[in-house]
Amino acid sequence: MRMKEAGGVERRPLQPRTKAVAAAPAGRAMPSESHCVKLRSDCSKPSLQWYTRAQNKMRRPSLLLKDIFKCILLVFGVWILYILKLNYTTEECDMKKMHYVDPDRVKRAQKYAQQVLQKECRPKFAKKSMARLFGHRYSVDLLPFVKKTPEVSEAEYKYDPPFGFRKFSSRVQDLLEILPEHDFPQHLKATSCRRCVVVGSGGILHGLELGQALNQFDVVIRLNSAPVEGYSEHVGNKTTIRMTYPEGAPLSDFEYYSNDLFVAVLFKSVDFNWLQAMVKNETLPFWVRLFFWKQVAEKIPLQPKNFRILNPVIIKETAFDILQYSEPQSRFWGRDKNVPTIGVIAVILATHLCDEVSLAGFGYDLSQPKTPLHYFDNLCMAAMSFQTMHNVTRETQLLLRLVREGVVKDLSGGIHCEF
Numbered sequence: 001m002r003m004k005e006a007g008g009v010e011r012r013p014l015q016p017r018t019k020a021v022a023a024a025p026a027g028r029a030m031p032s033e034s035h036c037v038k039l040r041s042d043c044s045k046p047s048l049q050w051y052t053r054a055q056n057k058m059r060r061p062s063l064l065l066k067d068i069f070k071c072i073l074l075v076f077g078v079w080i081l082y083i084l085k086l087n088y089t090t091e092e093c094d095m096k097k098m099h100y101v102d103p104d105r106v107k108r109a110q111k112y113a114q115q116v117l118q119k120e121c122r123p124k125f126a127k128k129s130m131a132r133l134f135g136h137r138y139s140v141d142l143l144p145f146v147k148k149t150p151e152v153s154e155a156e157y158k159y160d161p162p163f164g165f166r167k168f169s170s171r172v173q174d175l176l177e178i179l180p181e182h183d184f185p186q187h188l189k190a191t192s193c194r195r196c197v198v199v200g201s202g203g204i205l206h207g208l209e210l211g212q213a214l215n216q217f218d219v220v221i222r223l224n225s226a227p228v229e230g231y232s233e234h235v236g237n238k239t240t241i242r243m244t245y246p247e248g249a250p251l252s253d254f255e256y257y258s259n260d261l262f263v264a265v266l267f268k269s270v271d272f273n274w275l276q277a278m279v280k281n282e283t284l285p286f287w288v289r290l291f292f293w294k295q296v297a298e299k300i301p302l303q304p305k306n307f308r309i310l311n312p313v314i315i316k317e318t319a320f321d322i323l324q325y326s327e328p329q330s331r332f333w334g335r336d337k338n339v340p341t342i343g344v345i346a347v348i349l350a351t352h353l354c355d356e357v358s359l360a361g362f363g364y365d366l367s368q369p370k371t372p373l374h375y376f377d378n379l380c381m382a383a384m385s386f387q388t389m390h391n392v393t394r395e396t397q398l399l400l401r402l403v404r405e406g407v408v409k410d411l412s413g414g415i416h417c418e419f
Contacts, residue, residue, distance in 0.1 A: 093372050093380040101207030112419035113213035113411045116358060121193035126351040129407040137321035139313075144352045145263070146172065146309040147182035155313045159328070162267045162339065163316040171272045172309070178279050181305045184353065185261070188240070194218040196354035197411070198346045199235055200361030201226040203372025203381075204414040210360060211236040213411070219354055223342050224248030226361075227255055227376050234375060235361070243310070243346050246274040249297045256301050263308045263349075265315070265342065279304050310349070315340065318348045323394055339389045344398065347408065357407070362399060363414025364392045 130138045146156070158164050165172050176182065188194065197217040199205075201224070214220060214236035221241045222228070225248055228237050242249075242256070243263040250256065264275050270291040277284040278300040289296065300307075318340045319325045325338035343362060350357045365371060369382035384392060396415065402408045403416040410416055 093370060093378050106208055108419040109208045109210060109412060110213060113210055113358075116409050116411065117195070117213065117216050121195055121356055123193045123355050125355050126196075126357045126407065129405065130351050133401075133405060133407065134322055137317070139317060142313060142317065142352055143311050144184065144314065144349055145182055146176065146311050148173075148176045153313075155316075156311070159312070159316060161269075161271070162265060162312055163319065163328070164312045165266075168269075168272065175272065175276060175279070175309060178276070179304055179307055179309075182308065188219065191218055193356070194354040195356045195358070196221060196350040197358045197360060198343070198350050198362075199223070199226070200343050200359065200363075200414075201374045201376070202361040202363055202412070202414050203375050204363060204412050205234050205361040206231075206372065206375040207234065208412055209233055210411060214238070214360060217358070219350070221346050221350060223346055225250045225255070226374070227252070229254050231376060243342060243349070245342070246271050246296045247292055247294045248342065249300065251295065251297050253299075253301045258302070258306075260302060260306060261308055262300060262302055262306055263310050265310050265345070266312070267339075275307070275309070279307050310345075314349055314352070315345055318345050322348065323391075323398060325391070325394075338391075341390045341392070341395060344395045347399070347402070351407075356409075358409040358411050359399070359403075359415065360411040361414065362410065362412070364396060365414075366392070 127140050131140050156164055157166050157169055160166050161168065183189075195217050196219040197214055198221045199214060211231075211233045215238040217238075219240045220236065220238045221243055222239050224244045226235070227250070228235060228239065229252070239257055239260050241261045241263050243265065244250075245265045245267050249262075256262075262278075264271070266272060266275065268291075270288050273288050274284055274292075274296060276282075278297070281299065284296070284298070319338055320327055323340060323344075325340075328338060347357065347359065361375065364384055365381060366384060369380060371381045373379040373381050373383050399408075399410075399415045403410045403418075410418065413419060
């Protein structure tokens with residue numbers, strides 16, 4: 001029933017509230033209800049924000065650890081790929097085709113080596129010549145091997161390995177404690193005038209048949225794992241010093257002779273662990289082996305008296321003073337090309353050990369990528385393009401200067417042929 005108020009306005013009767021709510025469409029709240037929901041939401045909002053913030057803070061450490069773990073995996077993956085690239089993607093040479101040597105050249109090389117040996121040996125010639133060429137950049141009285149001294153040598157501990165032993169003084173002293181001898185063997189020191197030959201690993205040695213001549217030198221220095229077994233006709237079988245770092249040490253016992261000196265070149269922290277295990281005839285832990293980039297020898301069949309540690313100042317002097325490389329910079333990844341090869345380090349060592357120095361098996365001819373890199377495997381010269389530590393061009397220039405100035409003799413003609 002409709003009623004009209006004064007003024008003719010029609011007025012409808014009020015309906016119960018419950019019916020109005022029930023009549024509202026599904027999923028849609030009435031104004032009053034929406035307002036209540038909004039109030040409840042506003043009241044609970046601070047507590048929800050606090051809870052969310054607390055959860056995020058708790059998650060941050062775990063997220064950070066995950067990010068660090070991902071970075072480690074990425075770096076490790078790149079390292080593995082780099083090692084695989086070095087070991088498996090290098091182009092191989094056909095050694096049967098590559099090792100032909102002109103017979104006339106063989107005769108000339110052998111005659112030249114005999115002429116070098118037959119001349120009268122000149123005492124202190126190598127040191128005097130180096131001092132003349134490089135002045136104060138060459139230390140005439142530098143000790144070749146690390147030895148126990150009452151005072152710590154400041155020069156030895158100025159740089160990190162391989163240029164020094166900074167942060168490793170205690171580990172060096174521990175090694176020196178288990179080495180009974182630290183100097184050149186007495187029977188070699190007694191020689192009035194010593195001739196050294198540094199036998200490199202170059203493919204140029206194969207076919208020259210210089211083995212007999214090389215055996216006549218007073219001191220024969222061999223590098224890394226370059227083998228004698230099966231190649232003695234070309235490289236001889238006499239070894240006075242085997243100079244290497246852990247990854248370069250021969251794996252075969254046949255490459256070690258009872259009177260050899262094993263001169264260790266220490267490049268990194270785990271190298272100290274490895275050398276100690278070799279001297280003490282102990283097994284190197286598996287987790288330590290993981291830090292080497294290739295397989296290392298499990299045992300060196302020599303007595304503790306046969307081991308020596310190369311004086312790192314020789315490496316420092318070779319790199320920064322003679323080759324004039326830049327000093328090491330702090331870098332997140334990789335190295336500057338300021339680490340000399342074992343071969344060039346051995347040449348500088350030889351000038352400190354002997355009166356006269358000769359070379360054989362040296363020379364990187366990068367313009368001939370298809371020529372053999374080594375005399376004992378099927379790697380091509382192109383493999384040197386993958387290495388990132390050594391500046392072989394600068395080293396070749398140094399050796400060329402030494403040969404032309406008459407400081408050293410090149411018996412195989414890979415640096416500068418004089419026959």
